[in-house]
Amino acid sequence: MEPAPDVTEAAAVAAVRPASSGERGRGRGGAPAATTPAQARIIAAALDLFARHGVGGTSLGMIANALGVTKAAIFHQFKTRDEIILAAAEAELGHLEAVLDAADAEPTRAEARQVLITGIVDLTVERRATVSVILSDPVIVGFFGSHEPFRRVMHRLSRLLSGDDPSPEAHVPTAMFSAAISGAVMHPMVRDLDDERLRAQLLLLTRRIFDVPG
């Protein structure tokens, strides 16, 4: 049923490994999990299928089929299905961390917010469904509920966007921003809009949410 899109190794590694925090592994705390090219190909294929069918609707057979190999070859790279899901989610999370790192390097909060919003809009438009799935799929959200690196990323996001306000309300704009960006690019109504015009609209609207001048 699935026609095998043939992901090249170079493209897969580039898509999966976004230069997270340091040169290798995670800056502090989390699981290291060095990603081999073979694993990167699996992760790239998995993310594509997750976006189209949902995580729960994607089987190992579908992933194997998309790569033109058998299930056993997949199990040689990852011990369980859950490991694939987690690795795919973490790879995608790494892209968000890279944008956060760039924003944190800015001298002022205003510039940091500018870089953050632009970076996330760019990232999401560029990768469309692939970023979306990790922010909305119930399976991955469930995984992430008790996942320290994910909570840390969301916390950094919220601090940059809403300041140090500790009230629960302060998190709503961040939740809304993340949902709005990732959900809007997946919406059937904007499916036919080209990247350039989609990006411009999203930037305009998200800046309104946070009252940032364009």
Add this chain to the structure above:
Amino acid sequence: MEPAPDVTEAAAVAAVRPASSGERGRGRGGAPAATTPAQARIIAAALDLFARHGVGGTSLGMIANALGVTKAAIFHQFKTRDEIILAAAEAELGHLEAVLDAADAEPTRAEARQVLITGIVDLTVERRATVSVILSDPVIVGFFGSHEPFRRVMHRLSRLLSGDDPSPEAHVPTAMFSAAISGAVMHPMVRDLDDERLRAQLLLLTRRIFDVPG
């Protein structure tokens, strides 16, 4: 594994049947599909499970188990699994239509937009995950891509929110609005915020998206 939440028939019918368009069936065009109490109970249980596990991650066995019956009893009410998914999605879509009808009854466009935004925020906060799933789950979005009633609802939404502007960009705020509201209420960061404060924040932020005074 699933503890069976025991949905009462009255509650299930009330939750599933929101008084769509006319008294019975759809106002014009679509499939009639009269919903019996037995079907309503199944739909309510299915929506709850879809929200927690995704559509692809929800089996007929899980639905049957949640209702305390066997799979065969489910198949007596719906011929296929897809029919259940579609019926659940259409039931939830009916809630949106009801809000649109209320908005259309307002005398001016400004008042209509006010009623629409407030109504959708109320609806989404009230039902949280249940509304969300039909607007974001890849399986249901796929179903809806070629589903005339869904397209009609989205078109009405867009016309009310963005006016008669026919350009593709005009649909982006609507897509973003729908994604923002439905995604934000599901977000782990706002999970612990009470309905009242969540509603107030969402209203404030969505009015900014559309430049509507509070």
Add this chain to the structure above:
DNA sequence: GTCTATAGACCGATAGAC
């Protein structure tokens, strides 16, 4: 309207050859 029983396909996962 609900049950038991079953069919046939597919699921995640493992063993072992190459």
Add this chain to the structure above:
DNA sequence: GTCTATCGGTCTATAGAC
């Protein structure tokens, strides 16, 4: 690193009794 072959379990769906 990939294969074939297979395990036991679960999936959707059907048949037929009550």
